[in-house]
Amino acid sequence: MATTTGDPRTPTAPAPAGADHPTAQDEVARICQDLLRIDTSNYGDGSGPGERAAAEYVMASLTEVGLDPEIFESAPGRASVVVRLPGVDATREALVLHGHTDVVPAAADDWSVDPFGGEEIDGLLWGRGAVDMKDMDAMILAVVRQMTREGRRPARDVVVAFFADEEAGGRYGARYAVDHRPDLFEGATEAISEVGGFSVEVGGHRAYLLQTAEKGIGWLRLVADGRAGHGSQVNHENAVTHLAAAVARIGAHPWPLQLTPTVHALLTGVADLTGLPFDPEDEQSVDRLVHALGPAARFVGATTRNTANPTQLSAGYKANVIPGSAEAVIDTRFLPGFEDEARAVLERLAGEHVRIEDVHRDVALEAPFSGGLVDAMVAALRVEDPAASVLPYTLSGGTDNKSLARLGIRGYGFAPLQLPTSLDFSAMFHGVDERVPVESLRFGVRVLDRLLATC
Template sequence: MRRYLPAGCEDGAMDEVVDICRELIRIDTSNYGSDEGPGERKAAEYVAGLLDEVGIPAEVIETAPGRANVLARWGGVSTGPTSGERSDALLLHGHLDVVPAAAEDWAVHPFSGEVQDGYVWGRGAVDMKDFDAMLLSVVRERQRAGRVPKRPIVLCFTADEEAGGHLGAEILVRDHPEYFEGCTEAVGEVGGFSTTVRGRRLYLIEAAEKGMAWMRLTARGRAGHGSMINPDNAVTQIAAAVARIGTYEWPVRLTPTMRTLLGTVGALAGTDVTPENARDLVEEFGGATRMLGAVLSNTTNPTMLGAGYKVNVIPTEATAHVDGRTLPGYEDEFFRTLAELCGDDISIDYVSNQPPWETPYDGALVDAMTRSLVAEDPDALVAPFLMSGGTDAKHFRKFGMRTYGFTPLRLPEDLDFTALFHGVDERVPVDALQFGARVLDGFLDEV
């Protein structure tokens, strides 16, 4: 494996970040949200080996058969102030699992890690083995060169993030809090990628996430023969509730994070931000609108239906699953409205219910992220955004950490990047990986 070296070195010096990304993609860590799948153990051992190789002791923690996490401490001191050093630790975290992929749907095999047309292809190239590779390559090079941060760093690579983190970050936080002692801030996935608005490259740093309310709705009625009149039909009840939920138009609500982001866009467009023009301003983001449009309101999307066992039998029970996402500060409105839409005859059970979060977009860590980006892209704008999905940050925030998403990628203007998350033909530009490694290296100089 070739070494990663900082910017300005000879041709080929950035190859390690690409090599690691390709190797991680080739290790199938598909997470089906069940006992099926290969788990993360092989990837965890690979990651631990890369750290051990440069003298950073790493521990693999298995939370269920094959479901493995990696933890290591690096740099600084773990407790107590030392001259020239800091005692408050920074958590850098990424997950090792990926969502499944059907090879027949892809132009390039999803677990090949092939490099074609200037991109690394494969499941996890965007979510999020790219960040894992950037982090590992930078840490390895800095360790070799003796460029170890004065601030203590906790490196954490988790299992099961794609199914809510219940076998990964949730267990680590609950059962192994000693690993995170002293951590006051955390940086993980999703933010830091570029989009282009009115000819300006704008990097989005994740400073908030919607809450995750995955729910199972159940209607119960009277069983009977399909040929007879039955006003107490569970299928009819669940279908009506699903239709109400799925077609409900949630009102626009501007959180502090989105006011800041849209204020940046509004300045380019020459307008102030209001709830009335918020959706028009989001349209300025092109393909990223699918993600950013979803964080202007609470959302509910029905995703699964279940009922019956025979065409001429009215079942006693019918179910539906709904993916609900709640804005920070508007959870009460969400659950109150949901209860009204369901009505008294529908029961609600939560498959996963995790609160939203929002971190103030200020302070030294935000400054470090901004400076490291601008150092590599001087004309860029940097602003926060609210993430429509969820990450392991929800679990790590239980320790009171300030959390951000920062996976720096300078992307082509015509790349529909947000479509690649969990999408077919997931891929990341080679030069974006190398850009991200340079930015992370500069970021570690700042923290």
């Protein structure tokens, strides 16, 4: 039988100061519930509730333990919070530890529970943002609060940031902070954020996927201009026909296999764990290794090649009128180092009657699976899970690390979670009935606390 705990509506205040303080493991679930109960839906058009309420909660959580964070808005209600934790060695380059407080919208009728109820059922917290990424926000807050209460400092300066607007590209969040407040990130060269550090089962072994790369984003508008006219007449300059042909060509294009260094390293690791052969030139070999990752194949499968998916169509206003123009939107994701090549292919597929306009573009990223920070992340995981394997991977989507890269900050995805094999974690991202195990959050704060003390 399902068991439910907690008030599903009202966020609780941060725990009061006193002689006996809760640990990060004690309060991470409560903080996560509180954040889930704050609706920060981002519709991408400015019509949502904004992130101000969540930002104020973060501010209260940090100031309650004696920190002095800064809150700022890029537009009314679009609030972000930043605080800098002084490190033991102030001469070292700083680390940015960041999350975003906005979430994608949720259609309540599709869910089994209130998507903003923050309910705990059978040891899992349910709600929009439970994995993307209020779970990591809660882990960051819980660890920072415990370290501050105990008078402990991280190994180096850590800039802790909670950004608005990640789900719409960061214009009102990380991108705004980078463009208007670069001083907040002075001395920082590395960053840690979402969509990495979670466990998967590979060939009977538990492995953690550490995100070292992410594909670039190109949201493109296809525009076909033609000759308007009566729907009963012959018209060889029909904009809808030109556009439809371009959309069909792009949607059906077989993008070739292209393995970047990160994907190659991941598949090599999967081959070692499973005993399957790996031939980087053989699509069947690559596909077998991708499928060996189970549900995580959703992320990895899209990183072996560029992709382009038609997502929107718009044309005409009446059944018997041929419109003078027609438009479509294409969501393209390109591999690190392959943006120009992908754009050239799209221009060719669009054809002479269709032009391409940028809606939103952002860079692809690839960082090395080596160095002090990576070593510290791997070591922190292995203290909690000594037999674990840690593999690099490429995210098919994007994170706020793209914005920080404009300042020369190298980003990784590391929100450490040890997950039950029965949970289809990758389906939770932007999915229905999003949920995360409480024990996974407790595991995560132990790893994160150790990482900040050693990295």
